[in-house]
Amino acid sequence: MTSFPVLNYASTDSQKQHLENQELTFSSLDYSLLTDLYQLTMAACYTGEGVEQRRASFELFVRRLPKNFGYLIAMGLAQALEYLENFRFSASQIEALQATGIFTHAPTRFWSILGEERFTGDVWAVPEGTAVFAHEPLLRVEAPLWQAQLVETYLLNTLNYQSLIATRAARLRDVASENATLLEFGTRRAFSPQASLWAARAALAGGLDATSNVLAALQLGQKPSGTMAHSLVMALSAMEGNEEQAFTAFHRYFPGAPLLIDTYDSIAAARRLAEKVNAGEMELSGVRIDSGDLASLSKQMRSLLPGVSIFASGDLDEWEIAKLKAAGAEIDGYGLGTRLVTGSSVNGVYKLVEIDGIPVMKQSTGKGTYPGRKQILRTFKRGKAIADKLGLVTENYLEAQPLLELFMKEGQRVRSLESIAQIRQRTTAAVASLPEEARQIDNPVSVHVDISPALEELTQQTRKSISDQ
Structure with a gap:
């Protein structure tokens, strides 16, 4: 079995005694540290390379729906936005990170941006209670690279889990x-x-x-x-x-x-x-x-x-x-x-799709992604969702309804919070709009998502660019 090196720095006994907190609770003041280590090490690397402020776009989506799910109800956006609004590092948090010894070679500017800056990006998302399908973004973050990278863990945590529960609840209501x-x-x-x-x-x-x-x-x-x-x-x-x-x-x-x-x-x-x-x-x-x-x-x-x-x-x-x-x-x-x-997880992922205006994609077997900032275009007929198209944000929508909406601009919310009753009403309407075969609890048939010609062309261009490197 191949072993992989892991960043793991042991603290001294005195440090362990000082830092140990068996309560393991958190408040909004702790949001910035509720992340995976590699988010911080990548942000430090970006800073060292001088690219931390380049504009990056990441999209959160699922590659495939959980087994026997014909749709997914997007949920968790309210907590995601609240997290982004409160995202900041305190002096004591920075000191705690420095004390680990992990960041000994990190550039000095890394600590400056952690201490001085907050989340300043834009967030596009489908409203909570919207039905989505595989490869359709639930959310897109457009922000300086270091910020967009650091927020990945928390966003996945809240959207993955709440979307699972909301979908199960919607299915239960549909059946009962x-x-x-x-x-x-x-x-x-x-x-x-x-x-x-x-x-x-x-x-x-x-x-x-x-x-x-x-x-x-x-x-x-x-x-x-x-x-x-x-x-x-x-x-x-x-x-x-x-x-x-x-x-x-x-x-x-x-x-x-x-x-x-x-x-x-x-x-x-x-x-x-x-x-x-x-x-x-x-x-x-x-x-x-x-x-x-x-x-x-x-x-x-x-x-x-x-x-x-x-x-x-x-x-x-x-x-x-x-x-x-x-x-x-x-x-x-x-x-x-x-x-x-509990039950089958929603395996949402958060992937870079554009950096500094350059579309990017992942080509790993079974885990490929589509490049560029995208929009979900949904077509209805007599109140029923009959087709979805995944296209680029620059495309004309014609008669299709774009689902991703702007919720945060330059780190500030641009829409007020919705009540549980409002979101429940949207969920009910979303499920009712789906074809019967997508609502089946056994062997459902999900709504087919087409790729627009423009997105297909960009995918081919990006693939060629990667092969030419």
Whole structure:
């Protein structure tokens, strides 16, 4: 096996003790350091070569959609723009970098630009909630080379993850129908506390109704939603006598709230609740089942509790919901957790397409790119997206709709933030505009993306230029 050299400089014991922070949290003040090392070493090299201020254009896109995805819902732009606005290096951060010993040979000017400059570039992007396909840029950064390079890691992190969650949410909504209540329950399964906040946001913007994540809900101006856990039923049942008393106790403080009824015997619990509801002794808005044959159980519960909403949870995804609907399940809503906030990744990439006015491209096998700054041109017919074309920004658009819009100019936002409701509405419209074959959850057929003649010509010219070098 071939080994590759890695930049790895060990700190002294005293440095380790001084720098170690087991909390591993961050704020907007830490944004600049939340990057991969090679972004900084490349920026230092650019500075040493005197090219750090040359204008560069990088585009963020996916080479291929995740398996069984016919489209991708773009999400995460709001956090990307907030990051770029706050991008700066403090004196203490620069000192910490210098103390590593990694940058001993870096030019002095490298530290000057880190300490004195902020992000001053332009950002073009598709609005959040837009459906995109392989090779179509979700975002383009046009900025001085060192800046455009340094921001890669964070931009990929937020757009890749949130686009995955938003797409899963949109698919879940599409399968479950607009009438079903869909709740995001994934905080405990998300890859980190930060990821849980982004997952909740993307799920709501992608079409879900509410999240159980209290912090995310309140920060987004939403109302958190949830029921209870089996532990409450088991604890109160053990101490107060039985499951029925546990339900009564919970309703004492949260009248009418949905109850989790599958801790012991789901049907027996439903019968006892039905007796109380029918006798006028209890108001009940809903029940939740988290295990067993959900389709069969929901049908029995519907006969016992005809006016009560039935919620289901337990490792559900769009395929499981489709199966439940096909089986005639009497389910009004779903709690979505593990499979929503984890799963197949969105393998977005961030590639240089133009430097100092010169188009560039990558020719690696299976990882080639198209040169030049591009625009997505979408054609609609009677409200349906029928064709996409990837062209150059200099082309005439005619009747096609350009999707990439200017969101930041010279480091300043030029558009106001959108609400979750606005983004959700765009997501809904975007999915509805897609052909049915692209919306299938099994073997979907994505919208074909043509390459414009101008882009094809530039690709051939750039390829020849590379071969002539």
